[in-house]
Amino acid sequence: MTEIKIKDAQVYHLTVPLEYTVQTSFGSMDTRHALILELTSDDGYSGIGESWVNYSRWAAWERQAAYEQVCIPYLKGRTCSDIHTFIVEMTHDLRGPSIQSKTIGPLIQALCGVELALWDLTAKAQNISLSKLLFTDPASSVSVYASGLNSPLQWNVIDEYLEWGVTVFKLKVGFGQEDIRNLKELTKYLKLCYSHINCYSHNDYGVRL
Numbered sequence: 001m002t003e004i005k006i007k008d009a010q011v012y013h014l015t016v017p018l019e020y021t022v023q024t025s026f027g028s029m030d031t032r033h034a035l036i037l038e039l040t041s042d043d044g045y046s047g048i049g050e051s052w053v054n055y056s057r058w059a060a061w062e063r064q065a066a067y068e069q070v071c072i073p074y075l076k077g078r079t080c081s082d083i084h085t086f087i088v089e090m091t092h093d094l095r096g097p098s099i100q101s102k103t104i105g106p107l108i109q110a111l112c113g114v115e116l117a118l119w120d121l122t123a124k125a126q127n128i129s130l131s132k133l134l135f136t137d138p139a140s141s142v143s144v145y146a147s148g149l150n151s152p153l154q155w156n157v158i159d160e161y162l163e164w165g166v167t168v169f170k171l172k173v174g175f176g177q178e179d180i181r182n183l184k185e186l187t188k189y190l191k192l193c194y195s196h197i198n199c200y201s202h203n204d205y206g207v208r209l
Contacts, residue, residue: 002125004080004118005042011067012036013060020157023150024055024172033060037067037113039075039121047121051113059106066103066110070094075114083118087111145170151178153185 014034022029035051051067053060074093080086091111098107123130131138145168146161158169171186173179 001082002122004121004125006039006075006078006080007042008040009067009072009075010038010040011064011072012038013064015060018148020148020154022148022172024174027055027057029055029057035060035063035067035113037071037117039114039117041121041125043125045121045124047117047119047124049113049116049118049120051109053109062103063106063110066106067113070097071110071114080118083115083122086118087115090114143168148172151175151182153182 012035014036016032016034018030018032033053035053037049037051038046039049040046051063053063071094074090078086091107094107094111095104098104119133120130123133126133129138144166146158146166147170149158149169150172161169169186171182173183175182
């Protein structure tokens with residue numbers, strides 16, 4: 001593997017207001033956030049990684065602070081010769097403070113952005129695509145699904161994505177009897193996956209299905 005000397009790091013907090021408010025069992029979202037980490041090597045290459053952030057409303061700013069106050073100072077000037085070993089060592093070094101602050105989950109999410117950026121940086125340094133770096137026979141395409149569906153159903157949005165060729169949709173549940181009605185209606189026409197975070201117990205969810 002190519003040895004990478006990290007010269008600089010920068011985090012970008014991107015936001016996009018939503019045309020339709022996304023309702024969940026634990027709140028609502030009117031904006032999507034993305035935390036993008038850029039790592040720059042001493043030979044001029046840059047790698048991009050995303051730390052996924054969704055809810056709560058303040059999570060994106062917490063993640064940004066974690067990068068700016070902890071991760072970026074940690075990363076600058078370090079050399080990575082093996083990504084797996086590098087991430088394990090970084091996890092070990094930051095685990096103690098994260099346990100103290102009860103933020104192990106956000107730490108892992110922040111480290112995911114670091115790892116993604118390192119892989120991207122390595123591929124660019126070797127002048128090959130990321131898919132060819134990770135796979136001997138990379139796929140030419142990947143399957144996707146549409147997210148953000150909630151009750152009441154937005155049929156105009158569904159129709160729009162069907163026209164784009166999307167055939168699998170993720171439906172948020174946690175709205176009582178509306179879930180049963182929505183599932184029955186949608187499964188007549190679509191393939192579904194379900195998002196039931198923090199709304200039903202496993203037993204209750206099984207009974208409803």
